[in-house]
Amino acid sequence: MKNYSNLLARRRQLAASLHLPVLLFAGDRLSRNFRANKYPFRASSHFLYFAGAPLAGAVLFLDGDRQIIFFDLPTSDDALWHGEFMGVEALQSKFAVDEILPKSALSKYVQGAATIPLTDPFQRLEQSQALKRPLTAPNQLSGGDRQLAEAIINLRLQHDDGAIAEIKKAINVSIEAHQRGMKTAQKMQTETSVRAAIEGHFLEEQMPCAYHSIVSTAGEVLHNESSPNDLKAGDLLLVDAGAETSCGWASDLTRTYPISGKFSPTQRDIYKIVLEAHDQAITALKPTAEFRDIHRLATKIITEGLLDLGILQGKLDDLITENITATFFPHGLGHLLGLDVHDMEDLGDLAGYAPNRQRSEQFGECFLRLNRPLRENMVVTIEPGFYQVPAILGDRRTQKPFKSMINWEKLEQFQDVRGIRIEDDIQITANGAINLSQALITSVDDLENFMNP
CATH class of the missing domain: 3.90.230.10 (Creatinase/methionine aminopeptidase superfamily)
Structure with a gap:
Protein backbone atom coordinates (compact mmCIF):
# COMPACT_ATOMS: atom_id res chain seq x y z
CA MET A 1 0.00 0.00 0.00
CA LYS A 2 1.31 3.45 -0.90
CA ASN A 3 2.66 5.59 1.94
CA TYR A 4 1.10 9.06 1.70
CA SER A 5 2.82 10.61 4.74
CA ASN A 6 5.40 12.60 2.76
CA LEU A 7 2.82 13.74 0.22
CA LEU A 8 0.39 14.97 2.87
CA ALA A 9 3.19 16.62 4.83
CA ARG A 10 4.19 18.60 1.71
CA ARG A 11 0.63 19.85 1.32
CA ARG A 12 0.42 20.83 5.00
CA GLN A 13 3.74 22.68 4.80
CA LEU A 14 2.58 24.56 1.72
CA ALA A 15 -0.69 25.54 3.40
CA ALA A 16 1.20 26.77 6.47
CA SER A 17 3.51 28.99 4.42
CA LEU A 18 1.05 30.29 1.82
CA HIS A 19 -2.41 31.52 2.73
CA LEU A 20 -3.80 31.36 -0.77
CA PRO A 21 -5.75 28.71 -2.68
CA VAL A 22 -3.50 26.91 -5.16
CA LEU A 23 -4.23 25.33 -8.55
CA LEU A 24 -1.43 23.16 -9.97
CA PHE A 25 -1.87 22.00 -13.57
CA ALA A 26 -0.36 18.69 -14.66
CA GLY A 27 -0.33 19.67 -18.33
CA ASP A 28 -1.46 17.33 -21.06
CA ARG A 29 -0.03 15.19 -23.84
CA LEU A 30 1.24 17.06 -26.88
CA SER A 31 0.77 15.94 -30.47
CA ARG A 32 3.72 15.33 -32.76
CA ASN A 33 2.91 15.40 -36.49
CA PHE A 34 -0.82 14.68 -36.22
CA ARG A 35 -3.32 14.81 -33.39
CA ALA A 36 -3.49 11.12 -32.48
CA ASN A 37 0.30 10.68 -32.52
CA LYS A 38 1.31 11.96 -29.09
CA TYR A 39 4.61 12.57 -27.35
CA PRO A 40 5.05 10.60 -24.10
CA PHE A 41 3.40 12.53 -21.28
CA ARG A 42 5.55 14.22 -18.63
CA ALA A 43 3.58 16.01 -15.91
CA SER A 44 4.62 19.36 -14.47
CA SER A 45 7.09 18.74 -11.66
CA HIS A 46 5.21 21.13 -9.37
CA PHE A 47 2.07 19.04 -9.85
CA LEU A 48 4.03 15.84 -9.23
CA TYR A 49 5.53 17.14 -6.00
CA PHE A 50 2.11 17.56 -4.40
CA ALA A 51 0.05 15.00 -6.36
CA GLY A 52 2.55 12.15 -6.13
CA ALA A 53 1.88 10.70 -9.59
CA PRO A 54 1.27 11.89 -13.17
CA LEU A 55 -2.26 12.33 -14.55
CA ALA A 56 -2.53 13.95 -17.97
CA GLY A 57 -4.99 16.83 -18.05
CA ALA A 58 -5.52 16.96 -14.28
CA VAL A 59 -5.54 19.99 -12.00
CA LEU A 60 -4.81 19.79 -8.27
CA PHE A 61 -6.59 22.25 -5.95
CA LEU A 62 -5.17 22.89 -2.49
CA ASP A 63 -6.72 25.29 0.00
CA GLY A 64 -5.98 24.67 3.67
CA ASP A 65 -7.20 21.15 4.40
CA ARG A 66 -9.27 20.93 1.23
CA GLN A 67 -7.76 18.88 -1.60
CA ILE A 68 -9.45 18.26 -4.97
CA ILE A 69 -8.40 16.76 -8.30
CA PHE A 70 -10.19 18.16 -11.35
CA PHE A 71 -10.15 15.55 -14.11
CA ASP A 72 -12.39 14.40 -16.92
CA LEU A 73 -12.67 10.62 -16.90
CA PRO A 74 -11.99 8.91 -20.24
CA THR A 75 -14.94 8.03 -22.44
CA SER A 76 -15.95 4.59 -23.68
CA ASP A 77 -14.24 5.43 -26.99
CA ASP A 78 -11.02 6.09 -25.08
CA ALA A 79 -11.36 2.70 -23.42
CA LEU A 80 -11.59 1.04 -26.82
CA TRP A 81 -8.16 2.31 -27.82
CA HIS A 82 -6.36 2.62 -24.49
CA GLY A 83 -8.07 0.18 -22.14
CA GLU A 84 -10.20 0.62 -19.06
CA PHE A 85 -9.34 3.48 -16.69
CA MET A 86 -9.73 3.53 -12.93
CA GLY A 87 -12.93 4.93 -11.47
CA VAL A 88 -13.51 7.94 -9.23
CA GLU A 89 -12.97 6.10 -5.94
CA ALA A 90 -9.69 4.58 -7.12
CA LEU A 91 -8.49 7.98 -8.34
CA GLN A 92 -9.46 9.59 -5.05
CA SER A 93 -7.48 6.97 -3.16
CA LYS A 94 -4.46 7.12 -5.48
CA PHE A 95 -4.07 10.88 -5.10
CA ALA A 96 -5.21 11.12 -1.46
CA VAL A 97 -7.75 13.88 -2.15
CA ASP A 98 -11.22 14.69 -0.83
CA GLU A 99 -12.95 14.77 -4.20
CA ILE A 100 -12.57 14.08 -7.91
CA LEU A 101 -14.53 16.69 -9.87
CA PRO A 102 -14.95 17.25 -13.62
CA LYS A 103 -12.94 20.11 -15.08
CA SER A 104 -16.17 21.94 -15.90
CA ALA A 105 -16.41 22.66 -12.14
CA LEU A 106 -12.98 24.31 -12.06
CA SER A 107 -14.33 27.80 -12.77
CA LYS A 108 -15.84 27.97 -9.27
CA TYR A 109 -12.40 27.62 -7.67
CA VAL A 110 -10.20 29.99 -9.67
CA GLN A 111 -10.93 33.20 -7.75
CA GLY A 112 -7.74 34.34 -6.00
CA ALA A 113 -5.92 31.09 -6.75
CA ALA A 114 -2.16 31.08 -7.34
CA THR A 115 -0.56 28.83 -9.93
CA ILE A 116 2.73 27.99 -11.63
CA PRO A 117 2.40 28.62 -15.38
CA LEU A 118 3.18 25.66 -17.61
CA THR A 119 6.31 25.88 -19.76
CA ASP A 120 4.60 25.04 -23.07
CA PRO A 121 3.08 28.29 -24.40
CA PHE A 122 0.03 26.63 -25.98
CA GLN A 123 -0.88 24.76 -22.81
CA ARG A 124 -0.16 27.90 -20.81
CA LEU A 125 -2.73 29.73 -22.94
CA GLU A 126 -5.34 27.09 -22.06
CA GLN A 127 -4.31 27.37 -18.42
CA SER A 128 -4.76 31.15 -18.62
CA GLN A 129 -8.22 30.72 -20.10
CA ALA A 130 -9.20 28.29 -17.33
CA LEU A 131 -7.99 30.74 -14.66
CA LYS A 132 -9.63 33.71 -16.43
CA ARG A 133 -6.50 35.84 -16.14
CA PRO A 134 -3.27 36.38 -18.08
CA LEU A 135 -0.19 34.34 -17.18
CA THR A 136 3.46 35.13 -17.65
CA ALA A 137 6.19 32.63 -18.47
CA PRO A 138 7.12 30.67 -15.32
CA ASN A 139 10.42 32.59 -14.97
CA GLN A 140 8.67 36.00 -14.87
CA LEU A 141 6.26 35.61 -11.96
CA SER A 142 4.68 38.26 -9.77
CA GLY A 143 1.97 38.55 -7.14
CA GLY A 144 0.44 35.38 -5.74
CA ASP A 145 2.12 33.21 -8.38
CA ARG A 146 5.52 34.50 -7.26
CA GLN A 147 4.61 33.83 -3.62
CA LEU A 148 3.61 30.28 -4.55
CA ALA A 149 6.85 29.71 -6.43
CA GLU A 150 8.93 30.93 -3.49
CA ALA A 151 6.99 28.68 -1.08
CA ILE A 152 7.47 25.65 -3.37
CA ILE A 153 11.18 26.39 -3.77
CA ASN A 154 11.60 26.52 -0.02
CA LEU A 155 10.08 23.03 0.22
CA ARG A 156 11.74 21.44 -2.81
CA LEU A 157 15.26 22.69 -2.04
CA GLN A 158 15.51 20.19 0.84
CA HIS A 159 14.28 16.72 0.02
CA ASP A 160 12.18 14.60 2.38
Whole structure:
Protein backbone atom coordinates (compact mmCIF):
# COMPACT_ATOMS: atom_id res chain seq x y z
CA MET A 1 0.00 0.00 0.00
CA LYS A 2 1.31 3.45 -0.90
CA ASN A 3 2.66 5.59 1.94
CA TYR A 4 1.10 9.06 1.70
CA SER A 5 2.82 10.61 4.74
CA ASN A 6 5.40 12.60 2.76
CA LEU A 7 2.82 13.74 0.22
CA LEU A 8 0.39 14.97 2.87
CA ALA A 9 3.19 16.62 4.83
CA ARG A 10 4.19 18.60 1.71
CA ARG A 11 0.63 19.85 1.32
CA ARG A 12 0.42 20.83 5.00
CA GLN A 13 3.74 22.68 4.80
CA LEU A 14 2.58 24.56 1.72
CA ALA A 15 -0.69 25.54 3.40
CA ALA A 16 1.20 26.77 6.47
CA SER A 17 3.51 28.99 4.42
CA LEU A 18 1.05 30.29 1.82
CA HIS A 19 -2.41 31.52 2.73
CA LEU A 20 -3.80 31.36 -0.77
CA PRO A 21 -5.75 28.71 -2.68
CA VAL A 22 -3.50 26.91 -5.16
CA LEU A 23 -4.23 25.33 -8.55
CA LEU A 24 -1.43 23.16 -9.97
CA PHE A 25 -1.87 22.00 -13.57
CA ALA A 26 -0.36 18.69 -14.66
CA GLY A 27 -0.33 19.67 -18.33
CA ASP A 28 -1.46 17.33 -21.06
CA ARG A 29 -0.03 15.19 -23.84
CA LEU A 30 1.24 17.06 -26.88
CA SER A 31 0.77 15.94 -30.47
CA ARG A 32 3.72 15.33 -32.76
CA ASN A 33 2.91 15.40 -36.49
CA PHE A 34 -0.82 14.68 -36.22
CA ARG A 35 -3.32 14.81 -33.39
CA ALA A 36 -3.49 11.12 -32.48
CA ASN A 37 0.30 10.68 -32.52
CA LYS A 38 1.31 11.96 -29.09
CA TYR A 39 4.61 12.57 -27.35
CA PRO A 40 5.05 10.60 -24.10
CA PHE A 41 3.40 12.53 -21.28
CA ARG A 42 5.55 14.22 -18.63
CA ALA A 43 3.58 16.01 -15.91
CA SER A 44 4.62 19.36 -14.47
CA SER A 45 7.09 18.74 -11.66
CA HIS A 46 5.21 21.13 -9.37
CA PHE A 47 2.07 19.04 -9.85
CA LEU A 48 4.03 15.84 -9.23
CA TYR A 49 5.53 17.14 -6.00
CA PHE A 50 2.11 17.56 -4.40
CA ALA A 51 0.05 15.00 -6.36
CA GLY A 52 2.55 12.15 -6.13
CA ALA A 53 1.88 10.70 -9.59
CA PRO A 54 1.27 11.89 -13.17
CA LEU A 55 -2.26 12.33 -14.55
CA ALA A 56 -2.53 13.95 -17.97
CA GLY A 57 -4.99 16.83 -18.05
CA ALA A 58 -5.52 16.96 -14.28
CA VAL A 59 -5.54 19.99 -12.00
CA LEU A 60 -4.81 19.79 -8.27
CA PHE A 61 -6.59 22.25 -5.95
CA LEU A 62 -5.17 22.89 -2.49
CA ASP A 63 -6.72 25.29 0.00
CA GLY A 64 -5.98 24.67 3.67
CA ASP A 65 -7.20 21.15 4.40
CA ARG A 66 -9.27 20.93 1.23
CA GLN A 67 -7.76 18.88 -1.60
CA ILE A 68 -9.45 18.26 -4.97
CA ILE A 69 -8.40 16.76 -8.30
CA PHE A 70 -10.19 18.16 -11.35
CA PHE A 71 -10.15 15.55 -14.11
CA ASP A 72 -12.39 14.40 -16.92
CA LEU A 73 -12.67 10.62 -16.90
CA PRO A 74 -11.99 8.91 -20.24
CA THR A 75 -14.94 8.03 -22.44
CA SER A 76 -15.95 4.59 -23.68
CA ASP A 77 -14.24 5.43 -26.99
CA ASP A 78 -11.02 6.09 -25.08
CA ALA A 79 -11.36 2.70 -23.42
CA LEU A 80 -11.59 1.04 -26.82
CA TRP A 81 -8.16 2.31 -27.82
CA HIS A 82 -6.36 2.62 -24.49
CA GLY A 83 -8.07 0.18 -22.14
CA GLU A 84 -10.20 0.62 -19.06
CA PHE A 85 -9.34 3.48 -16.69
CA MET A 86 -9.73 3.53 -12.93
CA GLY A 87 -12.93 4.93 -11.47
CA VAL A 88 -13.51 7.94 -9.23
CA GLU A 89 -12.97 6.10 -5.94
CA ALA A 90 -9.69 4.58 -7.12
CA LEU A 91 -8.49 7.98 -8.34
CA GLN A 92 -9.46 9.59 -5.05
CA SER A 93 -7.48 6.97 -3.16
CA LYS A 94 -4.46 7.12 -5.48
CA PHE A 95 -4.07 10.88 -5.10
CA ALA A 96 -5.21 11.12 -1.46
CA VAL A 97 -7.75 13.88 -2.15
CA ASP A 98 -11.22 14.69 -0.83
CA GLU A 99 -12.95 14.77 -4.20
CA ILE A 100 -12.57 14.08 -7.91
CA LEU A 101 -14.53 16.69 -9.87
CA PRO A 102 -14.95 17.25 -13.62
CA LYS A 103 -12.94 20.11 -15.08
CA SER A 104 -16.17 21.94 -15.90
CA ALA A 105 -16.41 22.66 -12.14
CA LEU A 106 -12.98 24.31 -12.06
CA SER A 107 -14.33 27.80 -12.77
CA LYS A 108 -15.84 27.97 -9.27
CA TYR A 109 -12.40 27.62 -7.67
CA VAL A 110 -10.20 29.99 -9.67
CA GLN A 111 -10.93 33.20 -7.75
CA GLY A 112 -7.74 34.34 -6.00
CA ALA A 113 -5.92 31.09 -6.75
CA ALA A 114 -2.16 31.08 -7.34
CA THR A 115 -0.56 28.83 -9.93
CA ILE A 116 2.73 27.99 -11.63
CA PRO A 117 2.40 28.62 -15.38
CA LEU A 118 3.18 25.66 -17.61
CA THR A 119 6.31 25.88 -19.76
CA ASP A 120 4.60 25.04 -23.07
CA PRO A 121 3.08 28.29 -24.40
CA PHE A 122 0.03 26.63 -25.98
CA GLN A 123 -0.88 24.76 -22.81
CA ARG A 124 -0.16 27.90 -20.81
CA LEU A 125 -2.73 29.73 -22.94
CA GLU A 126 -5.34 27.09 -22.06
CA GLN A 127 -4.31 27.37 -18.42
CA SER A 128 -4.76 31.15 -18.62
CA GLN A 129 -8.22 30.72 -20.10
CA ALA A 130 -9.20 28.29 -17.33
CA LEU A 131 -7.99 30.74 -14.66
CA LYS A 132 -9.63 33.71 -16.43
CA ARG A 133 -6.50 35.84 -16.14
CA PRO A 134 -3.27 36.38 -18.08
CA LEU A 135 -0.19 34.34 -17.18
CA THR A 136 3.46 35.13 -17.65
CA ALA A 137 6.19 32.63 -18.47
CA PRO A 138 7.12 30.67 -15.32
CA ASN A 139 10.42 32.59 -14.97
CA GLN A 140 8.67 36.00 -14.87
CA LEU A 141 6.26 35.61 -11.96
CA SER A 142 4.68 38.26 -9.77
CA GLY A 143 1.97 38.55 -7.14
CA GLY A 144 0.44 35.38 -5.74
CA ASP A 145 2.12 33.21 -8.38
CA ARG A 146 5.52 34.50 -7.26
CA GLN A 147 4.61 33.83 -3.62
CA LEU A 148 3.61 30.28 -4.55
CA ALA A 149 6.85 29.71 -6.43
CA GLU A 150 8.93 30.93 -3.49
CA ALA A 151 6.99 28.68 -1.08
CA ILE A 152 7.47 25.65 -3.37
CA ILE A 153 11.18 26.39 -3.77
CA ASN A 154 11.60 26.52 -0.02
CA LEU A 155 10.08 23.03 0.22
CA ARG A 156 11.74 21.44 -2.81
CA LEU A 157 15.26 22.69 -2.04
CA GLN A 158 15.51 20.19 0.84
CA HIS A 159 14.28 16.72 0.02
CA ASP A 160 12.18 14.60 2.38
CA ASP A 161 12.75 10.87 2.90
CA GLY A 162 10.36 9.91 0.12
CA ALA A 163 12.15 12.10 -2.41
CA ILE A 164 15.59 10.82 -1.42
CA ALA A 165 14.37 7.22 -1.77
CA GLU A 166 13.05 7.93 -5.29
CA ILE A 167 16.25 9.70 -6.36
CA LYS A 168 18.30 6.75 -5.08
CA LYS A 169 16.08 4.39 -7.07
CA ALA A 170 16.76 6.36 -10.27
CA ILE A 171 20.49 6.53 -9.50
CA ASN A 172 20.78 2.78 -8.93
CA VAL A 173 19.19 2.01 -12.30
CA SER A 174 21.46 4.58 -13.95
CA ILE A 175 24.55 3.01 -12.39
CA GLU A 176 23.58 -0.38 -13.83
CA ALA A 177 22.95 1.20 -17.23
CA HIS A 178 26.33 2.95 -17.27
CA GLN A 179 28.03 -0.30 -16.31
CA ARG A 180 26.31 -2.00 -19.22
CA GLY A 181 27.62 0.74 -21.51
CA MET A 182 31.18 0.30 -20.24
CA LYS A 183 30.99 -3.46 -20.76
CA THR A 184 29.71 -3.17 -24.31
CA ALA A 185 31.74 -0.20 -25.61
CA GLN A 186 34.68 -2.27 -26.90
CA LYS A 187 32.35 -4.65 -28.76
CA MET A 188 30.18 -2.00 -30.42
CA GLN A 189 30.77 -0.23 -33.74
CA THR A 190 28.85 3.00 -33.12
CA GLU A 191 27.96 5.48 -30.38
CA THR A 192 24.30 4.65 -31.03
CA SER A 193 24.85 1.00 -30.09
CA VAL A 194 26.26 1.96 -26.68
CA ARG A 195 23.42 4.41 -26.19
CA ALA A 196 20.91 1.67 -27.02
CA ALA A 197 22.47 -0.60 -24.39
CA ILE A 198 22.18 2.12 -21.75
CA GLU A 199 18.68 3.31 -22.58
CA GLY A 200 17.56 -0.29 -23.09
CA HIS A 201 18.34 -0.93 -19.43
CA PHE A 202 16.21 2.07 -18.45
CA LEU A 203 13.37 0.60 -20.48
CA GLU A 204 13.80 -2.82 -18.88
CA GLU A 205 13.45 -1.16 -15.47
CA GLN A 206 10.35 0.74 -16.69
CA MET A 207 12.01 4.13 -16.35
CA PRO A 208 12.30 6.80 -19.05
CA CYS A 209 15.38 8.92 -19.62
CA ALA A 210 15.45 11.94 -17.33
CA TYR A 211 16.88 13.93 -20.27
CA HIS A 212 18.33 13.31 -23.74
CA SER A 213 21.31 11.01 -23.25
CA ILE A 214 24.73 12.18 -24.40
CA VAL A 215 26.84 9.30 -25.74
CA SER A 216 29.58 10.85 -27.83
CA THR A 217 33.22 10.72 -28.84
CA ALA A 218 32.86 14.44 -29.61
CA GLY A 219 33.00 15.29 -25.93
CA GLU A 220 33.85 18.92 -26.66
CA VAL A 221 30.18 19.44 -27.59
CA LEU A 222 28.78 19.88 -24.10
CA HIS A 223 25.19 18.78 -24.77
CA ASN A 224 25.68 16.59 -27.81
CA GLU A 225 22.37 14.74 -28.15
CA SER A 226 23.35 13.11 -31.45
CA SER A 227 25.22 9.79 -31.51
CA PRO A 228 26.02 9.07 -35.18
CA ASN A 229 29.77 8.43 -35.01
CA ASP A 230 31.70 5.22 -35.40
CA LEU A 231 33.73 4.13 -32.37
CA LYS A 232 37.48 4.09 -32.95
CA ALA A 233 40.36 2.89 -30.83
CA GLY A 234 42.03 5.88 -29.22
CA ASP A 235 38.77 7.79 -28.74
CA LEU A 236 37.26 8.69 -25.40
CA LEU A 237 33.52 8.13 -25.01
CA LEU A 238 31.65 10.69 -22.90
CA VAL A 239 28.41 9.22 -21.53
CA ASP A 240 25.95 11.51 -19.74
CA ALA A 241 22.75 9.54 -19.04
CA GLY A 242 20.24 9.28 -16.22
CA ALA A 243 16.98 7.49 -15.53
CA GLU A 244 13.78 8.97 -14.11
CA THR A 245 11.34 7.12 -11.84
CA SER A 246 7.66 6.74 -12.71
CA CYS A 247 6.90 9.60 -10.29
CA GLY A 248 9.37 11.90 -12.05
CA TRP A 249 12.45 11.84 -9.78
CA ALA A 250 15.69 12.19 -11.73
CA SER A 251 19.29 11.07 -11.74
CA ASP A 252 22.18 12.60 -13.69
CA LEU A 253 25.48 10.73 -14.11
CA THR A 254 28.44 11.17 -16.46
CA ARG A 255 31.47 8.99 -17.06
CA THR A 256 34.22 9.25 -19.66
CA TYR A 257 36.25 6.21 -20.67
CA PRO A 258 38.44 4.93 -23.54
CA ILE A 259 36.85 2.89 -26.31
CA SER A 260 39.91 0.60 -26.27
CA GLY A 261 39.65 0.02 -22.53
CA LYS A 262 43.00 1.77 -21.95
CA PHE A 263 43.70 5.47 -21.47
CA SER A 264 46.58 6.96 -23.42
CA PRO A 265 49.21 8.79 -21.29
CA THR A 266 47.78 12.19 -22.28
CA GLN A 267 44.18 11.09 -21.63
CA ARG A 268 45.23 9.70 -18.27
CA ASP A 269 46.93 12.97 -17.28
CA ILE A 270 43.90 15.15 -18.04
CA TYR A 271 41.45 12.64 -16.60
CA LYS A 272 43.28 12.60 -13.26
CA ILE A 273 43.12 16.40 -13.04
CA VAL A 274 39.35 16.39 -13.62
CA LEU A 275 38.91 13.56 -11.11
CA GLU A 276 40.93 15.45 -8.48
CA ALA A 277 38.67 18.49 -8.93
CA HIS A 278 35.63 16.21 -8.70
CA ASP A 279 36.83 14.49 -5.51
CA GLN A 280 37.94 17.64 -3.70
CA ALA A 281 34.70 19.44 -4.58
CA ILE A 282 32.64 16.63 -3.06
CA THR A 283 34.81 16.65 0.07
CA ALA A 284 34.16 20.39 0.49
CA LEU A 285 30.35 20.09 0.35
CA LYS A 286 28.47 20.74 3.61
CA PRO A 287 25.57 22.84 4.91
CA THR A 288 26.16 26.62 4.71
CA ALA A 289 29.01 26.18 2.19
CA GLU A 290 28.58 28.47 -0.81
CA PHE A 291 28.27 26.46 -4.01
CA ARG A 292 30.01 29.25 -5.92
CA ASP A 293 33.05 28.76 -3.67
CA ILE A 294 33.02 25.02 -4.44
CA HIS A 295 32.95 25.84 -8.15
CA ARG A 296 35.94 28.14 -7.70
CA LEU A 297 37.78 25.44 -5.74
CA ALA A 298 37.31 22.99 -8.62
CA THR A 299 38.46 25.66 -11.08
CA LYS A 300 41.61 26.28 -9.03
CA ILE A 301 42.44 22.56 -8.93
CA ILE A 302 42.07 22.26 -12.71
CA THR A 303 44.19 25.39 -13.16
CA GLU A 304 46.94 23.94 -10.96
CA GLY A 305 46.84 20.65 -12.83
CA LEU A 306 47.07 22.25 -16.27
CA LEU A 307 49.90 24.46 -15.03
CA ASP A 308 51.79 21.40 -13.78
CA LEU A 309 51.33 19.71 -17.17
CA GLY A 310 52.67 22.78 -18.95
CA ILE A 311 49.45 23.47 -20.86
CA LEU A 312 49.05 26.71 -18.92
CA GLN A 313 51.95 29.03 -18.23
CA GLY A 314 52.44 31.99 -15.90
CA LYS A 315 51.69 32.65 -12.25
CA LEU A 316 48.84 30.72 -10.65
CA ASP A 317 47.22 33.84 -9.17
CA ASP A 318 47.27 35.62 -12.54
CA LEU A 319 45.75 32.59 -14.28
CA ILE A 320 42.95 32.42 -11.71
CA THR A 321 42.32 36.19 -11.86
CA GLU A 322 41.93 36.03 -15.64
CA ASN A 323 39.84 32.83 -15.32
CA ILE A 324 41.88 31.25 -18.10
CA THR A 325 40.63 27.79 -17.08
CA ALA A 326 37.18 28.66 -18.43
CA THR A 327 38.82 28.06 -21.81
CA PHE A 328 38.75 24.36 -20.95
CA PHE A 329 36.05 24.27 -18.24
CA PRO A 330 33.41 26.71 -19.54
CA HIS A 331 30.37 25.62 -17.52
CA GLY A 332 29.27 25.60 -13.88
CA LEU A 333 30.27 22.83 -11.50
CA GLY A 334 26.75 21.49 -11.00
CA HIS A 335 23.08 22.13 -10.30
CA LEU A 336 20.15 21.15 -8.12
CA LEU A 337 18.67 17.68 -8.74
CA GLY A 338 15.17 16.48 -7.92
CA LEU A 339 11.98 16.17 -9.94
CA ASP A 340 13.79 18.03 -12.71
CA VAL A 341 17.27 17.04 -13.74
CA HIS A 342 18.03 20.78 -13.43
CA ASP A 343 15.63 21.15 -10.57
CA MET A 344 13.10 24.00 -10.75
CA GLU A 345 14.90 25.73 -13.63
CA ASP A 346 11.52 26.43 -15.22
CA LEU A 347 11.48 29.24 -12.63
CA GLY A 348 14.66 30.77 -14.02
CA ASP A 349 17.27 31.51 -11.36
CA LEU A 350 14.68 31.85 -8.60
CA ALA A 351 15.59 28.43 -7.17
CA GLY A 352 19.25 28.18 -8.14
CA TYR A 353 20.27 31.63 -6.94
CA ALA A 354 19.84 33.03 -3.43
CA PRO A 355 17.72 36.22 -3.21
CA ASN A 356 19.35 39.37 -4.59
CA ARG A 357 22.06 37.46 -6.45
CA GLN A 358 22.61 37.87 -10.17
CA ARG A 359 24.57 35.89 -12.72
CA SER A 360 28.20 36.84 -13.19
CA GLU A 361 29.19 38.48 -16.46
CA GLN A 362 32.50 36.58 -16.50
CA PHE A 363 32.78 33.87 -19.13
CA GLY A 364 32.42 30.43 -17.55
CA GLU A 365 31.01 31.58 -14.25
CA CYS A 366 28.07 33.16 -16.08
CA PHE A 367 26.89 29.58 -16.70
CA LEU A 368 26.86 28.70 -13.00
CA ARG A 369 23.38 27.24 -12.36
CA LEU A 370 23.62 27.17 -8.55
CA ASN A 371 24.69 30.12 -6.40
CA ARG A 372 23.37 29.82 -2.89
CA PRO A 373 24.44 28.38 0.47
CA LEU A 374 23.91 24.62 0.65
CA ARG A 375 21.32 23.10 3.00
CA GLU A 376 20.95 19.67 4.52
CA ASN A 377 19.14 17.24 2.20
CA MET A 378 19.72 19.24 -0.92
CA VAL A 379 20.85 17.00 -3.77
CA VAL A 380 23.31 18.55 -6.20
CA THR A 381 25.48 17.35 -9.05
CA ILE A 382 29.25 17.75 -9.12
CA GLU A 383 30.51 17.64 -12.72
CA PRO A 384 33.87 19.25 -13.53
CA GLY A 385 35.26 18.79 -17.01
CA PHE A 386 37.93 19.53 -19.59
CA TYR A 387 37.00 20.30 -23.20
CA GLN A 388 38.83 21.49 -26.29
CA VAL A 389 36.10 23.55 -27.96
CA PRO A 390 37.42 24.84 -31.31
CA ALA A 391 35.50 28.14 -31.18
CA ILE A 392 36.78 28.99 -27.70
CA LEU A 393 40.36 27.99 -28.49
CA GLY A 394 40.26 30.05 -31.68
CA ASP A 395 39.32 33.17 -29.74
CA ARG A 396 41.96 32.55 -27.08
CA ARG A 397 44.72 32.28 -29.69
CA THR A 398 44.25 35.93 -30.62
CA GLN A 399 43.05 37.58 -27.38
CA LYS A 400 45.31 39.16 -24.81
CA PRO A 401 46.23 38.10 -22.16
CA PHE A 402 44.91 34.61 -22.88
CA LYS A 403 47.08 33.74 -25.87
CA SER A 404 50.26 33.99 -23.78
CA MET A 405 48.81 31.97 -20.89
CA ILE A 406 48.39 28.82 -22.99
CA ASN A 407 51.35 26.82 -24.26
CA TRP A 408 49.90 26.02 -27.65
CA GLU A 409 52.66 23.62 -28.67
CA LYS A 410 52.15 21.64 -25.47
CA LEU A 411 48.39 21.61 -25.96
CA GLU A 412 48.90 20.00 -29.39
CA GLN A 413 50.16 16.89 -27.58
CA PHE A 414 46.69 16.43 -26.04
CA GLN A 415 44.63 16.26 -29.22
CA ASP A 416 43.24 12.85 -28.22
CA VAL A 417 41.43 14.56 -25.31
CA ARG A 418 38.40 16.21 -26.90
CA GLY A 419 36.20 16.19 -23.80
CA ILE A 420 36.13 14.67 -20.31
CA ARG A 421 33.39 15.06 -17.71
CA ILE A 422 32.87 13.17 -14.45
CA GLU A 423 29.50 13.69 -12.74
CA ASP A 424 27.93 12.34 -9.56
CA ASP A 425 24.76 13.04 -7.57
CA ILE A 426 25.46 14.24 -4.01
CA GLN A 427 23.19 14.53 -0.97
CA ILE A 428 24.14 17.23 1.53
CA THR A 429 24.06 15.80 5.06
CA ALA A 430 24.14 17.41 8.52
CA ASN A 431 27.94 17.36 8.62
CA GLY A 432 29.08 16.94 5.01
CA ALA A 433 27.86 15.05 1.98
CA ILE A 434 27.16 11.55 0.63
CA ASN A 435 27.94 10.55 -2.94
CA LEU A 436 24.74 8.70 -3.86
CA SER A 437 26.30 7.36 -7.06
CA GLN A 438 29.66 6.36 -5.62
CA ALA A 439 29.16 2.75 -6.71
CA LEU A 440 29.81 3.85 -10.31
CA ILE A 441 33.59 3.72 -10.60
CA THR A 442 35.67 6.76 -11.50
CA SER A 443 39.40 6.00 -11.11
CA VAL A 444 41.58 5.25 -14.12
CA ASP A 445 42.66 1.88 -12.78
CA ASP A 446 39.11 0.84 -11.83
CA LEU A 447 37.75 1.80 -15.24
CA GLU A 448 40.47 -0.06 -17.11
CA ASN A 449 40.08 -3.14 -14.92
CA PHE A 450 36.30 -3.10 -15.33
CA MET A 451 36.56 -2.87 -19.11
CA ASN A 452 39.29 -5.51 -19.28
CA PRO A 453 38.32 -8.23 -16.75
